[in-house]
Structure formats: structure tokens, C-alpha cells
Amino acid sequence: MPNDTRPVTIPDFAAWKSQRRPISVLTAYDFPTARLLDGAGVDCLLVGDSLGTVIQGWETTLRVTLDQMIYHAEMVARAARRALVVADLPFLTYQVSTRQALRSAGRLLKETNCQAVKLEGGRSMVRTITALVQAGIPVMGHVGLQPQAVRRLGGYKVQRSSEGILTDAQAVADAGAFAVVLECIPTSLAARITDAVSIPTIGIGAGPRCDGQVLVVHDMLGLIENFRPKFVRHYAELGQQVRAAVAAYVADVAAGRFPGEVESFR
Numbered sequence: 396m397p398n399d400t401r402p403v404t405i406p407d408f409a410a411w412k413s414q415r416r417p418i419s420v421l422t423a424y425d426f427p428t429a430r431l432l433d434g435a436g437v438d439c440l441l442v443g444d445s446l447g448t449v450i451q452g453w454e455t456t457l458r459v460t461l462d463q464m465i466y467h468a469e470m471v472a473r474a475a476r477r478a479l480v481v482a483d484l485p486f487l488t489y490q491v492s493t494r495q496a497l498r499s500a501g502r503l504l505k506e507t508n509c510q511a512v513k514l515e516g517g518r519s520m521v522r523t524i525t526a527l528v529q530a531g532i533p534v535m536g537h538v539g540l541q542p543q544a545v546r547r548l549g550g551y552k553v554q555r556s557s558e559g560i561l562t563d564a565q566a567v568a569d570a571g572a573f574a575v576v577l578e579c580i581p582t583s584l585a586a587r588i589t590d591a592v593s594i595p596t597i598g599i600g601a602g603p604r605c606d607g608q609v610l611v612v613h614d615m616l617g618l619i620e621n622f623r624p625k626f627v628r629h630y631a632e633l634g635q636q637v638r639a640a641v642a643a644y645v646a647d648v649a650a651g652r653f654p655g656e657v658e659s660f661r
């Protein structure tokens with residue numbers, strides 16, 4: 396648990412980079428989970444459009460809508476007492492025009508009380524990021540593997556075009572983003588980017604030389620049992636625990652052992 400319980404702010408991210416104080420980020424999609432993660436001391440809660448896969452059960456994030464993001468981000472922002480809450484702009488709610496991006500990001504901030512938005516893309520997003528930041532909307536960038544581009548990329552693969560990804564991260568930083576996610580790139584490239592850019596890098600599948608780390612909470616808690624990518628560490632095996640608990644309940648009901656005296660009213 397951090398000693399400092401005051402709410403995390405955007406300027407804290409810059410300060411933490413200069414202090415080399417690692418930043419912890421986890422995804423969250425609902426009130427009780429966000430309360431638990433926040434209480435356990437995570438610095439930042441990301442309402443990721445990964446909810447399309449881990450909550451909705453789709454194979455990609457492409458179907459997630461802005462209204463769905465608002466529904467989830469509102470619950471998470473209401474639960475968080477200390478952590479900074481960032482919400483993803485979903486596919487095609489910001490790529491069409493700067494005007495569209497301003498409207499979508501504005502809705503996210505105004506209707507959910509989250510503090511910042513995240514969007515995918517590097518050089519192609521410079522005008523958009525500049526416009527959002529000028530309007531007072533903090534932006535977290537996202538380069539390397541961009542899940543919203545999965546159709547173009549042909550799958551979820553490690554991205555190795557070093558110069559392109561470095562230029563993208565630099566462009567996102569120069570446009571005014573306060574942090575940038577580096578997804579699925581080699582450790583050496585993530586280290587080069589972390590040294591080169593002035594804003595914190597938040598890695599997922601990008602090795603230890605980032606300023607912070609992010610994981611999808613369902614992955615790190617072992618809730619998604621058929622998806623175990625190399626970059627995930629399982630801090631719990633909740634999938635196994637849930638199955639054992641439910642099997643015990645079913646057996647108790649079948650045998651007439653539940654409810655017992657203590658769970659019944661006189």
C-alpha cells in the first residue's frame with residue numbers, strides 16, 4: 396500500500412517518471428473490483444476496451460461502443476478513492492475526425508467522472524491528441540500492438556518495427572499525452588523508448604524497462620483459464636477457486652446440507 400492516500404493526479408505521472416518510481420496500472424470494469432484494486436494501492440485503473448473480450452466474450456475489442464465504455468467507466472470512477480481512472484476510447488469513436496474525438500472524449504469525462512482517456516495510434520493521432528489536450532482532456536497514448544488494428548495486423552503479434560514504434564511514441568509524447576502504453580514489443584525497444592521520451596511508458600508485454608506496468612485484471616487473477624500469454628504473471632488462480640466453490644455449493648444443495656441452521660431464520 397502506498398503511504399500517500401491522496402488521489403493520484405496527472406502531474407504525479409511526470410513526477411514519478413523523474414523520480415524513477417514505478418507506476419502500477421490494472422484494468423477494472425465494475426464497482427466492487429475497482430474498490431478492491433484501489434484499496435490495495437494500484438496507482439491507476441484503466442477501463443480498457445479489453446472489456447469486449449474479458450467481459451463480453453468477443454474475440455476482439457472492435458464491437459465495444461462508447462455507451463458501453465461510459466456504463467463501465469462510471470462505475471469504476473465512482474469506486475476509486477485514490478487511483479487515477481483512465482477510460483479507453485473504443486474503435487471508430489475517435490478515428491473519423493478530431494471533432495468526433497472531442498465529442499467522444501468529452502462524453503467519457505463528463506458522464507463518468509474519469510480523469511483521462513486512452514486512444515490507440517502514434518503519428519496518425521498527433522492532431523487528435525493535440526486537440527484533446529488543448530480542450531483540457533488528458534490523453535494516454537498506446538503504441539506497439541494496437542488491438543483495434545487487429546484486422547490490419549493479422550492477429551495479436553509482437554511488434555518489431557523499432558524505428559516506427561519509437562517515432563510513434565515520440566509523436567504521442569510531443570503531442571501532449573501524459574503517458575503512453577507500449578504493448579507487445581521487445582524489451583530492448585521498450586528500454587530505448589523509455590529513455591527517449593519525456594512521459595512515462597506503461598508496458599504490457601514490453602519487459603521490465605518501462606516506467607510502469609499494466610495488466611488485464613482477469614488475466615493476472617487467473618480468471619481467463621484458456622488464455623495464458625507469456626507476458627502475464629498469475630498472482631492468483633481464481634478460476635480454480637470459483638469452480639471449487641460452486642461445485643461445493645451444488646453438492647451441498649443436492650445433499651440438503653445448504654441452508655443449515657445458521658443460515659435460516661427462526
Ligand code: KIV
Nearest residue numbers: 422443444445576609
Ligand atoms: O484495453 C485494455 O485493457 C488495454 C490494456 C491491455 C493496455 O488497452
